[in-house]
Amino acid sequence: MxxxxxxxxxxxxxxxxxxxxxxxxxxxxxxxxxxxxxxxxxxxxxxxxxxxxxxxxxxxxxxxxxxxxxxxxxxxxxxxxxxxxxxxxxxxxxxxxxxxxxxxxxxxxxxxxxxxxxxxxxxxxxxAYTINDVAHGTVSKRWYASPTLGTTRRMTVYTPPNYEEGKQKYPVLYLLHGMGGDEEAWETLGRATQILDNLIAEGKVKPMIVVMPNGHTSNQAAPGESAKGLYPVEFMLPDVGTSDMERSFIDIIQFVESNYRVKKEKASRAIAGLSMGGSHTLFISSYLNNYFDYVGLFSAAFRLRANNESPVYTEFESNLERQKKNGYKLYWIGMGKTDFLYKIGEDYRKKLDAIQMPYTYRESEGGHTWSNWRLYLTEFLPQLF
Missing domain, CATH: 2.60.40.10 (Immunoglobulins)
Structure with a gap:
């Protein structure tokens, strides 16, 4: 009307x-x-x-x-x-x-x-989502060079309480958003920084650095935060399913390990993501199959564009076998009972079962919602490192 x-x-x-x-x-x-x-x-x-x-x-x-x-x-x-x-x-x-x-x-x-x-x-x-009277970490917006994509891009980085005053090195969680989101999604809708502050203060989670990059390579940064200007925000972008995020992810790791006090070994790296970010996570962790000891798939999508012939996708089965052979400590999958991706998740677990690849499965009430993804984060974090 x-x-x-x-x-x-x-x-x-x-x-x-x-x-x-x-x-x-x-x-x-x-x-x-x-x-x-x-x-x-x-x-x-x-x-x-x-x-x-x-x-x-x-x-x-x-x-x-x-x-x-x-x-x-x-x-x-x-x-x-x-x-x-x-x-x-x-x-x-x-x-x-x-x-x-x-x-x-x-x-x-x-x-x-x-x-x-x-x-x-x-x-x-x-x-876990509220701001409580506890020690707080620092949230910063960092620009980094991506040689793979030939551009500079922005990420959100959480460093734990007292990071600036100390000298110790920390493990890193790379936390990826869903389709239509950006590097601000987990910080705002996901309340990731409040969850981290509170669980670290309660002694339930080890202090860590959390990197929240922009998973849409069509954009350098969140709306209004780049030279692209003030543009209509779209849900589906041209980069979806192109493998650009997966292929360029090494640039993010190299920037973080060159600019932050982090432990540079597999046992100190984790990666997790929701929906499209879950798809990114499962393909990145198999493509870089000896980089992450902890993997989290929250309501994960699978392959987002069927006609792409990138090795990220065409060699996925062999990469997954290498990931299994290289070993890991946790492969965690969460899915809501009424999620529209439920069947995709079920089929993916059958794929893992067929190659006898161990995983932990968490099924919750509800569907494809931030309510579930915040819940999964609070359950996933205490199992890291």
Missing amino acids: QYKPNRLIGIFLLFVLSYATAQENIGQREKVKITSPLIDQQDQVTFNLFAPEAKEVFVQGNWNDKKQEMKKVDGVWTLTTEALQSDLYLYSFIVDQVKIQDPLNIYQMRDVNTNFSYFITGGNQSK
């Missing part, structure tokens, strides 16, 4: 005029004082939106497959969920068929090309 500009402007001005509380508006008294979202002790979440002229308003969140209709009382639309499980949740409002973020919630994050408001419920699992 098409909307005339004046209708969109009207919706926007409604929120701005009702809730403008920036510095220019200090001292102005709001007619209606509400908060959204509100989370009670039972982890029921209440959403509120002041939109007296709206005809219908829905909440659409990742805890439910369907949008939920809000009810209007004195111009305020409201909805309270059932008790939610311990997790981080994304949501939007749909106001007269226009999707917006919650104007009362300053906490937002981007997933591919869409912005969402978010909140975190209580409980043990989400405790």
Whole structure:
């Protein structure tokens, strides 16, 4: 359905005029004082939106497959969920068929090309995702040269607490995102840095360096962070399934081992990834078949382009046999019961079974979601090094 500009402007001005509380508006008294979202002790979440002229308003969140209709009382639309499980949740409002973020919630994050408001419920699992009063690592954005690709690219690097003050060397985990993502995905949506800080502080995880590269070789960096400029963000990019990421991964390893205090042996290298990053992981770890002692496949895709004749793919079976022969300490596979890649994962495990290649399999509830990938990371990390 098409909307005339004046209708969109009207919706926007409604929120701005009702809730403008920036510095220019200090001292102005709001007619209606509400908060959204509100989370009670039972982890029921209440959403509120002041939109007296709206005809219908829905909440659409990742805890439910369907949008939920809000009810209007004195111009305020409201909805309270059932008790939610311990997790981080994304949501939007749909106001007269226009999707917006919650104007009362300053906490937002981007997933591919869409912005969402978010909140975190209580409980043990989400405790790993929150920022707690513990020692914190450092997160940096590093540009590196990729001779294989003939360009410079950006990665996100987590160094553990006290890295800057010390002299010791650390093991490295290379953590790869899914299709449409970039070097910011695991840091934001995956809460990887909070998970690392918290599990290291609890003594459950050994201090390590975590490298989160950009797996889309079509882009040098996340949207708006390169000379490519401000461009429409796409989910499917030309590099998918070309083997460019796999062939150029050695450039990432060489940069990290030349610029950080790391242990430069197989026993101190791990690689893991979700979805497309899981595909990258299984092909990289077989292509560089004597580099990683720890491999993690989270809802992994398999071959993403059938007509590519790169040796990364055509020699995969023989590379996998070499990987098995060279040995490793952990080959970990996680998959949700309702994941759309479930059959692909099942077929891949049969391939591993056929060559008697050992692996650890973790099947969880749910599907192809960040909820599962964060869970897998919290379970995978304590098994490393």
